[in-house]
Amino acid sequence: MTGIVNAGPHTCVLEYTQSPAEAVDAAERDLAWLADRVDLKGSFALAGDRLIFIPSEATPPIRYWYCMRRRNDFSHDDYLVRYRDIHSQFGLDTSGIEGYTQWHANLEATAAACERLGIGGCPYDSISVLDIAELKSFFTAAMSTDIGERATADEQRFVDRANSHDHILELVVA
DSSP: TTSSSSSOOOOOOOOOOOOOHHHHHHHHHHHHHHHGGGGGGOOOOOOOEEEEEESSSOOOOOEEEEEEEEEEOOOOOHHHHIIIIHHHHHHOOTEEEEEEEEEEEHHHHHHHHHHHHHHOOOOOOOEEEEESSSSHHEEEEHHSSSSHHHHHHHHHHOOOGGGGGEEEEEOOOO
């Protein structure tokens, strides 16, 4: 699909916004319910801070997730600062985005959550989440100006794009 950077193998996302302890409890219950329908070793969990740049007024039908890994020449903390303070502006400036959130991994909390849930770990430093009403309009807006080109150039400065993955999800709210 046009616009996908590097589609990952994950096909289902469970997102929790409670406190970390409550979220891990909920994930543990949900994973037990899903049982053998989930490849636990091929799954990941990211526990950390949720930064909302554009709050969603309603739940749009499409959510774009970009699971991002930092380049090796950036520390985790330096990567998150650049992502939050500089790269976020591209999301704020792009038309067609109805919600924009960054999830920043807390490495210790993430490792603990993965261990408790018995899942494979988390190879990502952050996740960018964009709520979108209509894909064609979003990609047209992102690619009709130089913003897409500038965002890509900026990402190449601090994101390990070859080991980052993006997904377009149809939302099902339970």
